[in-house]
Amino acid sequence: MFPYLPEGPIATTCRTLSQxxxxxxxxxxxxxxxFGCINERRNQLHEVIRLSGMNLIINDNDHQLxxxxxxxxxxxxxxxxxxNDEFFAPxxxxxxxxxxxEFADNDQRAIFFARGVLETVKKLRWKPDVVHCHSxxxxxxxxxxxxxxxxxxxxxxxxxxxxxxxxxFEGFWGSAFRETMLGEGVPADKLxxxxxxxxxxxxxxxxxxxxxxxxxxxxxxxxVENYLAASGKKVLRPEGEPGSNERLxxxxxxxxxxx
Numbered sequence: 001m002f003p004y005l006p007e008g009p010i011a012t013t014c015r016t017l018s019q020x021x022x023x024x025x026x027x028x029x030x031x032x033x034x035f036g037c038i039n040e041r042r043n044q045l046h047e048v049i050r051l052s053g054m055n056l057i058i059n060d061n062d063h064q065l066x067x068x069x070x071x072x073x074x075x076x077x078x079x080x081x082x083x084n085d086e087f088f089a090p091x092x093x094x095x096x097x098x099x100x101x102e103f104a105d106n107d108q109r110a111i112f113f114a115r116g117v118l119e120t121v122k123k124l125r126w127k128p129d130v131v132h133c134h135s136x137x138x139x140x141x142x143x144x145x146x147x148x149x150x151x152x153x154x155x156x157x158x159x160x161x162x163x164x165x166x167x168x169f170e171g172f173w174g175s176a177f178r179e180t181m182l183g184e185g186v187p188a189d190k191l192x193x194x195x196x197x198x199x200x201x202x203x204x205x206x207x208x209x210x211x212x213x214x215x216x217x218x219x220x221x222x223x224v225e226n227y228l229a230a231s232g233k234k235v236l237r238p239e240g241e242p243g244s245n246e247r248l249x250x251x252x253x254x255x256x257x258x259x
Contacts, residue, residue: 001014001015001018001030001032001079002014002015003015003043003072004032004038004043004070004079005035005037005038005094009165009166009167009216009242010134010135010165010167010216012242012243013134013163013216013242013243014030014032014134015072015075016242016243016248017132017248017251018030018075018077018079019072019075019076019077020248020251020252021248021251021252021255022075022076022077024252026255028077029078029080029121029124029126029128030077030078030079030080031079031080031081031082031116031117031120032079032080032081032082033081033082033083033088033094033109033113033137034066034068034081034082034083034088034089035088035091035093035094036088036089036090036091036092036093037091037092037093037094038081040068043070044070044071045068045069045070045081046068046069046070047066047067047068048067048068048069048080050123051067051080051120051123051124052065052066052067053065054119054123056112056115056116056119058108058111058112058115058180058183058184059179059180059183063084063086063087063112064084064085065082065083065084065116065119065120066082066083066084066085067080067081067082067083067116067120068080068081068083069081080120082112082113082116082117082120084112084116087105087108087109087112087113088109091103095137095169102169102170102171105176106137106169106173107173107174107176107177107180108176108177108180109137110136110137110138110139110140111140111177111180111181111184113137113138113140114138114140114141114143114144115140115144115184117141118141118144118145118149118155121154122152122154125154126154127153127154127155127157127158128154128155128158129157129158129159129259130158130159130160130161130255130258130259131145131155131158131159131160131161132161132162132163133160133161133162133163133206133210134162134163134165135163135164135165135167136167136168136169136199136202136203138162139162139202139203139205139206140181141160142160142162142205142206142209142210143181143186143190143191143205143206143209144184144186145158145160145209146160146190146209147185147186147187147190147209148184148185148186159211159212159258159259160209160210160211160212161210161211161212161213161214161254161255161258162206162207162210162212162213162214163213163214163215163216164203164213164214164215164216164217164220164224165216165217166216166217166218166219168199169199170199171198172195172196172197172198173196173197173198173202174196175194175195175196177196177197178191178194178196178197190205190208190209191205192204192205199221200221200223200224203224204224204227207224207227207228207231207233208231210233211233211234211258212233212234212235212236212254212257212258213228213233213234213235213236214235214236214237214238214251214254215228215235215236215237216238234254234257234258236250236251236254238250238251
């Protein structure tokens with residue numbers, strides 16, 4: 001979200017939406033990856049010792065979870081950052097290297113981010129009514145909530161909303177993603193076709209596991225559009241200028257309808 005990343009459809013929407021829902025009486029918690037391109041000193045990030053220190057075991061490997069926090073004073077919004085010395089901190093980019101090549105382990109980074117968010121929420125002992133995920137990098141969150149955290153009281157009544165933007169990734173998330181999610185407890189029949197997941201099939205999995213979908217993309221891939229129409233899920237296609245009161249009120253009404 002902005003100002004930690006440059007303004008754009010996702011970063012700006014997350015920034016204005018967080019503030020707007022806070023001002024409308026929602027109690028919110030906002031999470032994002034601590035990408036290596038985020039300047040900690042300029043943005044005044046600091047580690048939350050009481051939340052950091054746990055290790056997430058993924059594929060029988062220990063990955064240290066570091067939680068940092070920063071505030072946007074004008075918005076009265078606090079942002080939690082999911083950090084790790086392997087997946088995020090050393091890379092001075094978000095999803096691609098300096099040559100524009102996607103990081104080969106983006107799928108594992110997305111899994112770590114999802115687990116990190118959910119485990120941090122458990123530590124906070126906070127029970128969310130709505131879990132709103134933005135873009136494909138958060139796609140593992142709905143899979144976890146609907147398949148691995150079903151016995152967790154904090155998430156027992158949580159509704160999942162997912163926003164689709166005009167962003168995607170090339171190629172496929174290969175067998176490592178499937179094997180990792182199987183190891184985490186997601187049934188094989190909930191993971192789509194074997195042999196790797198492309199962007200469109202990943203979004204289909206998210207649709208299967210979400211209660212509502214927000215379409216921020218100007219145009220969805222035809223395959224995704226048809227799948228969404230057949231799913232019967234609640235859909236919001238916001239109208240009006242990004243950040244406008246009119247648009248933000250549509251989000252609030254959508255949350256109310258999901259609940």
